Amino acid sequence: MTVTVLPTSRSQAPPLRAEREIDVSGDVLVPVVPRSGWRRVLDSSAWRQAALLALLAALWEVAARAADNDLLLPTCSAAARALWEGLSSGELLRRAGISLALLLQGYALGVALALGLTALATSSRWGRDLLSSLAAMFNPLPAIALLPLALLWFGLGSGSLIFVLVHAVLWPLALAASAGFAAVPETLRMAGRNYGLAGPRYVRQILLPAALPAILSGLRVGWAFAWRTLIAAELFFGASSGQGGLGWYIFQNRNELMTDRVFAGLALVILIGWLVERLVFSTVERVTVRRWGMQR
Numbered sequence: 001m002t003v004t005v006l007p008t009s010r011s012q013a014p015p016l017r018a019e020r021e022i023d024v025s026g027d028v029l030v031p032v033v034p035r036s037g038w039r040r041v042l043d044s045s046a047w048r049q050a051a052l053l054a055l056l057a058a059l060w061e062v063a064a065r066a067a068d069n070d071l072l073l074p075t076c077s078a079a080a081r082a083l084w085e086g087l088s089s090g091e092l093l094r095r096a097g098i099s100l101a102l103l104l105q106g107y108a109l110g111v112a113l114a115l116g117l118t119a120l121a122t123s124s125r126w127g128r129d130l131l132s133s134l135a136a137m138f139n140p141l142p143a144i145a146l147l148p149l150a151l152l153w154f155g156l157g158s159g160s161l162i163f164v165l166v167h168a169v170l171w172p173l174a175l176a177a178s179a180g181f182a183a184v185p186e187t188l189r190m191a192g193r194n195y196g197l198a199g200p201r202y203v204r205q206i207l208l209p210a211a212l213p214a215i216l217s218g219l220r221v222g223w224a225f226a227w228r229t230l231i232a233a234e235l236f237f238g239a240s241s242g243q244g245g246l247g248w249y250i251f252q253n254r255n256e257l258m259t260d261r262v263f264a265g266l267a268l269v270i271l272i273g274w275l276v277e278r279l280v281f282s283t284v285e286r287v288t289v290r291r292w293g294m295q296r
Contacts, residue, residue, distance in 0.1 A: 057076045058076075060075075060076040061075050061076040061077065064076065064078075070259065070260070071257060071259055072259070073259075074259050074260040074263060078260045079260050079263035079264055079267060080264075080267075081260070082258075082260040082261045082263070082264040083264035083267055083268065086261065086264055086265075086268075087268075091249075092246075092249070092264070092265070092268055095244065095245050095246050095248070095249045095265075096245070096246055096268060096272060098244065098245040098246075099230060099231070099234065099245030099246045099247070100272070102158055102161050102162065102165070102230060102245065103165065103226055103227060103230050105158075105162050105165075106161065106162040106163075106164075106165025106166050106168075106169065106226060106230070107165065107169055107222070107223065107226050109162065109165075109166050110165060110166040110167075110168070110169025110170045110173065110222060110226070111169060111173060111219070111222070113166065113170050113174075114169065114170050114171075114173035114174040114177065114218070114222070115173075115174075115177065117130075117131050117134075117170075117174045117178075118131070118174055118177040118178050118181065121174075121178045122178065122181045122182075122207075128178070131174060131175075131178060134171075135171050135174065135175050138167070138171055139171035139172070139175065141167075143164045143165070143167045143168040143225070143229045144164065144229055144232050144233060146163065146164050146167055147160065147164055147233055147236065150163040150164055160233075161230060161233055161234070164229055164230075164233055165226045165229060165230060168222070168225040168226045168229040169222035169223075169225065169226050170222075172218055172221040172222050172225060173215075173218035173219060173221070173222040174218075175218070176214050176215065176217050176218025176221065177211065177214060177215045177218055179214055180210075180211030180212070180213065180214025180215055180218075181207055181211045181214075183210075183211070183214065184206070184207055184210040184211055185210070188206055188210055189206065189207075191206070192205065192206035209288075212288055216281065216284065216285055216288075219281065220277070220281050223276065223281070224273070227269075227272075227273055227276075230245070230247065231245075231246060231247040231250075231269055232247065233247065234246065234247025234248045234251070235247045235248070235250065235251045236251075246265055246268060246269055249261075249265050250262050250265040250266065253265065
């Protein structure tokens with residue numbers, strides 16, 4: 001048997017190329033100088049935010065002095081003095097503690113129910129349809145609108161406030177978490193299955209880290225909704241056995257025409273919301289999703 005070898009138009013081995021050398025002796029190396037402490041402070045956004053707050057306080061002071069009516073608009077210095085007196089006497093701290101205790105109860109219960117609905121929605125089509133239907137009905141409904149019914153069902157106590165807080169937290173968090181799990185790339189899902197992950201390990205190592213930015217966003221929105229819902233509810237009903245929170249403090253001082261204390265209560269509401277955002281949510285975001293390179 002004769003084997004015929006067909007000629008090829010080109011050789012099998014590629015031609016050797018000469019190595020290329022680049023002379024870098026003439027280049028100037030720029031040393032990397034670490035940033036000084038002052039430079040890091042200037043690059044931070046904290047001083048810009050502080051400057052903006054100082055500007056707003058100055059504008060408030062000028063407008064209040066121009067109006068010359070402490071009943072309608074007290075000066076910034078008067079509100080700051082009322083805030084300091086309320087904090088030093090402990091009254092504002094006690095009121096804030098009452099509000100935060102109620103808020104944490106309602107927020108924790110709302111988060112638990114939202115995660116349960118999200119787990120049901122990601123595990124079956126019936127659960128997904130249930131979540132979408134309930135969210136379409138109840139998410140547009142203001143939580144404060146349920147307060148009259150809550151007073152009928154749970155009476156004059158903390159149960160009514162916790163009920164409206166759960167409603168404020170449940171739907172935005174459930175929708176955000178469900179959208180986050182649904183947006184996990186199929187490549188990550190296939191990679192997890194290829195590594196043999198299943199069940200709780202698959203959720204913990206693949207789905208949860210990928211959906212964490214959306215979950216954090218839902219937690220932020222739920223916290224903001226719950227905080228303002230609680231203050232609004234306490235403005236109308238915030239006293240239980242003679243005890244009321246920050247909203248009730250603002251309402252009482254409004255009835256007594258102490259406008260500087262009203263502004264002091266509002267300032268503390270803003271301060272607590274800002275501290276929770278900076279110390280809790282921003283810290284969690286920095287050590288998780290930003291550290292993992294999922295957000296800039």
